[in-house]
Structures are given as C-alpha cells and as structure tokens.
Amino acid sequence: MKNLYILLFSMVFVACVNSEKNIETVVEVETSTEEITVNKQQFEGEKMTFGSLSEEEFNEIVKANGMIDVPPHNKSSVTSFIGGYITKTPLLVGDKVEKGQILVTLENPEYVEIQQNYLEVAEQLNYLKSEFTRQKTLFDENITSQKNFLKAESTYKSNLAHFNGLRKKLEMMHINPTLVEQGQISSTINLYAAITGYVTNINVSNGTYVSPADIVMEIVDTDHIHLELSVFEKDILKIKKDQVIRFKIPEASNDTFMAEVHLVGTTIDEKSRRVKVHGHIDNTQTNFIVGMFVEAEIIVHSNKSLALPKEAILNVESDFIVLILKDETDTEYHLEKVKIDQGKETETFVEVLNSGDLKDKQIITKGTYMLLSGGE
Template structure:
C-alpha cells in the first residue's frame, strides 16, 4: 500500500510538470519570446508537420451584389385590351403554362355590342359595294353624274374602313369574325398566354372587374435567367466580358454558384453611381427563383504568389507570425518565431509578402493550433 501511494504521488508530480510546460509554451508564444523548443515526442504525438513556401493562385475580385432576373422578353404582364369581369381563373402562382394556353375568361355586354355593330356594318358593306360598282359602271358609260359616283365611292370606302376596324377589334378580342358573321355572338372573351413560363403573380379572382390598364397576372420564362449586378463606378473598367463570377444566395443556401460576365452596361446611374452588369448562369446548378438577392465576386485578375497554409499562421493581437525550424537535437526541435506580412487569402492559403525571411526554411505548417491552445510540453530555450 505504501508503494501505491508513492506511485500515485509521482504521477501527480509528472502531470503537474507537463501542465506547467504546456502553459510555458503558450506563454512563450503570447508574451514575445522568439524561441520555442518542442520535443520530437510531442511533435509526433500532436501530428505536427513542417512545410515550406509554395506557389498558389490568388484571384483579384470585385465584390458586388444584385439579383436573379430574366430578360424583358422573358417576362410578360398579362392585360386585356377591353375591360370586363373575370369569370374563370384556372391558374395559381407557380403553375406552368405554354404559349397560347387559356389564362382567364372575361365577360362584358360591350363585347356583344361590338359584335352587333360588326354584323350591321358587314351587311351594309355588301349593299354599298354593289352600289359603288353600279355607279362606277354608269359613270364609265356617261349615264350617271360624277357627283353620284363620288358619293357612292366615299360611302363605300368609309364603311369599309369601319368594317376593317371592327374586324381588327374582334381579332384582338380573340373572337373569330367569320363565326360572328354566321350569327354566333358571345358575351365572353378569353385571354391566352403570350409566352411559355410559370405564373409568378395573380392579381384577380372570380368577379373582379379589370380595366385595360390593370395587370391580370405575370408570367416569367425561367429558361433564360441571369444575374443583374450593380458595379461601382471605380471598379467598372476592370470588368470584361467572359470573366468568371462566383455568387451566393445568402438567404437560401451556403453553396457557391458559378456564372460569367455577358454584358457590361455603358451608362452610369446618376444617383447610385453604379453600372449594370449582366451575367449568364448555368441553369443546371439549381432551381433559381427570379428576384433572389445575390452576393457576388467577379474574378478580374489571377496571379501566382508564395503562400503558406492558414493553419501555419499565428495571430497575436493582430500581428501575424510563423514558427521556423532554427535547429534540432536528438530529442528536440528548436523553433524561432518570425513575423510575416499577409497579402490576399483563399479558403486554404495566405499570401506571404516578406518571403525573404522564409525562403528555404522549414516552417511549422501543422499543429500550431494545438501548440497555441493546448500546449504540448514545450519550454524556454
């Protein structure tokens, strides 16, 4: 039992010793000591590793924002040329429609009046045409006066213009004039889809009265969606056609999507001092929705530069350091703390600007986090 107490006491002393060494290592890094020793056993146990400067690609980007949109010809606001009451609305927001599909049906007594007027004018036209033909023949044979001929001609042509105008109205109402001439008169007209796409807005319900100025619904063709970005005046000369765009939709996804610059605007908005940039999107990436807000980076320049993994960088009160191998013994690595100047960053690497201090050096690239936060047995040199 006595030997057991001695063993436990010894283990406690060893544990306390290691803990003190851990604290010392952290304090060395944090309090300004430039040299740190790490045992090779600790180096292996913490899976540390040395590395050196490598060439990495860094992109210069222009950050911007905008939205997902479609070209004007891929968006249609559905209206009616003639006012009326809605009697049929079979579609809901999100429904897919094809060009020419029935959207809504309108009813109004005015439609009946237009068709009646057309029938009356059509009947008069037949009589006036024959009268005009008769007067022309008589005039050519010097049987009737020029006055009678001109009067018949004027009346016929005036009626013909009225007839053609009413016929055009019927066509705009999607009513077949031939059917009207056969006596088929309808109090309703149909509105059809002008483009293929999805219904994005429905502003009416059964019984609603719509005037020619009212938008009944909106259809958007999402086959040609694009990015509509706004670029500050100071950055616009950097933007060129075919440059890559990386963008995210912060409200909907953490994923990064890809597009490319297709058109660069040629005018600056006087209020915002921004220029519009149109970007093409690969639609296979996801189901984008028109109106989504996006944050984007346009890659304007790419270059290679010396860099280190982010894990190698130690941040002490907003000053940045790396640990460089100074020399080693059979049991220890002697490291030196070297201040660095950071440049651009990627997800994995940091550009190093003062490379002269690190060229041909072995740099601790793995395990600095463990060393800084947990220690591992290092001690003063």
C-alpha cells in the same frame, strides 16, 4: 552592534544583486529563444501536420450587390385591352404555362355588341360594294354623273374601313371573325399566355372586374435568368466583358455560384452613383428564383503565388511567423520560428512574399498555435 548592522546590510545588498541577475537571465532566454522542441507522441496526439508552400490563386475583386432577374422579353404582364368580368381563373402562382395557353376567361355584354356591329357592317358592306361597282360601270359608260359615282365610292370605302377596324378588334379579343359571320356570337373572351414560363403573380379572382389598365397576372420565363448587379462608380472602369463573377444568395444558401460579365452599363445612377452590370449565370447550378438578393465578387485580375494555409501562420508580438522543421531525433522534432511577409489573402490561404526563406522547408500547417503556446 555597528559591525552587525554593516554585515546585515552587505547580505541584503548581495541578495538584491543576485536577484536582478537572475531576472535578466530569464528575460534574455525568453526573447532570444527561436527554437521549439516537441516530442513525436505529442505531435501525433494533437494531430499536427507538416506541409509546404503551395501555388494558389489570388484575385483582385470588386464587390457588388444585386438580384436574380430575367430580360424584359422574358417577362409578360397579362392584360385585356377591353374590360370585363373574370369568370374562370384555373391557375395558381407557381404553375407553368405554355405559350398560347388559356389563362383567364372574361365576360361582358359589350363583347356581344361589338360582334353585332361587325355583322351589321359586314351586311352593309356587301350592298355598298355592289352599289359602288354598279355606279362605276354606269359612270364609265357616261350613264350616271360623277357625283353619284363619288358618293357611292366614299360610302363604300368608309364602311370598308369601319369593317376592317371591327374585324381587327375581334382578332385582338381572340374572337374569330369568320365564326361571327356564321352567326356564332360569344359573350366571353379568353386571355392567352404570350410566353412559356411560370405564373409569378395573380391579381384577380372570379367575379373581379378588370379594366384595360389592370394587370391580371404576371408570367416569367426562367430559362434565361441573369444577375443584375450594381457597381460603384469608382470601380466600374475595372469591369470588362467575360470576367468571372462569384456570387452567393445569403438568405437561402451558403454555396458559391458562378457567372460571367455579359454587359456593362453606360450610364450612372445620379442618386446612388452606381452602374448596372449584367451577368450570365450557368443555369445548371441550381433553381434560382427571380428577385433573390445576391452578394457578388467580380474577379478583375488574377495571379498565382506561393502561399500557406492561414492556420499555419501565427501573429506574435506584431510579427507573422511559421514553424519549420530544423532537425529531428527518434523521439523529438526541433522546430524553428521564421518570420514571413504576408501578401494577399483568400478565405483559406495567405500569400507569402518572402517565399525564398521557406523553399523546400517542412512547415507546421496544423496545430501551430497549440504548439507555440506549449513551447513558450
């Protein structure tokens, strides 16, 4: 019986030793395997492709936010310097207007009173001018006193100043003084467009009373739209005139549009610690709307480097690897894993710092993950 126990113990010990040896062998094979074999039929079925290093552009960028805007001289707030009631508003938001086009019509009895005053002063002026001329002649001939002459001169010039003031006021109301002098008095005035552009806001309707402080409507000329961006203080010294700007309008489009830096602000906002950057847009790209929010990237430095598509690179146990063609037979590809050092990235490419290791190599650029999973 004692011999039987010894025999059984020996068999169990040998079995355990053999089992440990097998485990060690399997682990060694998995960690040391640097090659993968794939048959060509599978390669084509999975639509895998070979490629090589390509020269791509990598940019150092500064991110910024902002909006589509126009210069101040391309905006016009329509107001009346004298109050009145709106009697005609033929326009709607979005309508295009030409410079000098009638926008709204206002009516007020005060307009009639101003024209009446102008006529009265004009008539008095004719008499006072004649009296002034007569007194000057008499004074020059020593027929009248200097006092009478100066009084006539003062009255005439005071009335002339009043006349000129009323005349200018009529012109500002867009009323022709010559027609008023001919007896054509109007109870209405028109407000005209100061610039060519599009109506962006209307604050009145028929019957509304507007005072000189009220903005009747707003017009924007979109022929010279630009980007108004805000850049953080820490990045502003990198920004220079003529640098390229790529921007998106996330709420309206997935497209990327182009602009360039035109002006860099010289003051920092005390609250946000940001600086304004003015960018010129290529207006042929699309019909932008003033006020759109934009997300922008300003390219402050650019260089070209050898790179691979992101799809070609795998992250395996904290290493970045690619699969290159080592050799092939009639039915199989033999691939080798090569570790790479990554540099800068774009949306689709990754810079390869150790590009010499991959020079003139055929690299799997599509289907790599599936192939590696199958190989392991």
